[in-house]
Amino acid sequence: MQTIDAYIATLAPMQQEVAQIMRELLHTAAPQATETIAYNMPAFKQNGQVLVYFAPAKKHLGFYPTPAPITAFAAQLTDYPTSKGAIQLPYDQPLPVKLIKQIVAYRIQQVTG
Template sequence: MNKPANTDEYIATFPPPTQALLQEMRKIILSAAPAATEVISYGMPAFKQDGYITVWFAGYAKHIGFYPSSAITHFKEEISAYKNSKGAVQFPLDEPLPEELIKAMVRFKIQENLEKAAMKNKK
């Protein structure tokens, strides 16, 4: 697959049921980060705010990948029901997306990025 130009183009490459979940993920993230800008990063949809990528997401055959990087450690207990790794969590296609958990992780990343920016500006 060629690198998509935008999130809509990325989502359009998936079967309709997966497209619906990807659109839902997009909506959930935007509701938690209304000031974020959509970008494509590493070939995946991502949201950038205050100069930093906040989160990424991606579609796969059996799950939606969500990449909130350091939020994984902070939410380790909350994501324990899902397959996860150091920087990612997998939400199965046959289960509802955990909206409140996703929003909390996005908000955590925004706050973390604001703190990074503040520290950078102090130097």
């Protein structure tokens, strides 16, 4: 894949919808970031560094903000399965828009600070 459009086109309809919502949310949260594909996933990059990645899975949207935000926002992430660098956002729950924006702002501060 070379573009997020091409990536999204390969997804099932429900995954396309969620991926497009996440894409638009990330544009709002990081208006100076650019889209890219990294590790075969959609990603947003700023100051030469990837801020976040995302990728639909069978039952959740994988959100990959790197390890530091997962530690920093641990108290707010208790409702979501997490690992060192990933957050699983189940399709049967609304996206946590405010939390995603806070995590992206944290990452922007990391790469521009």
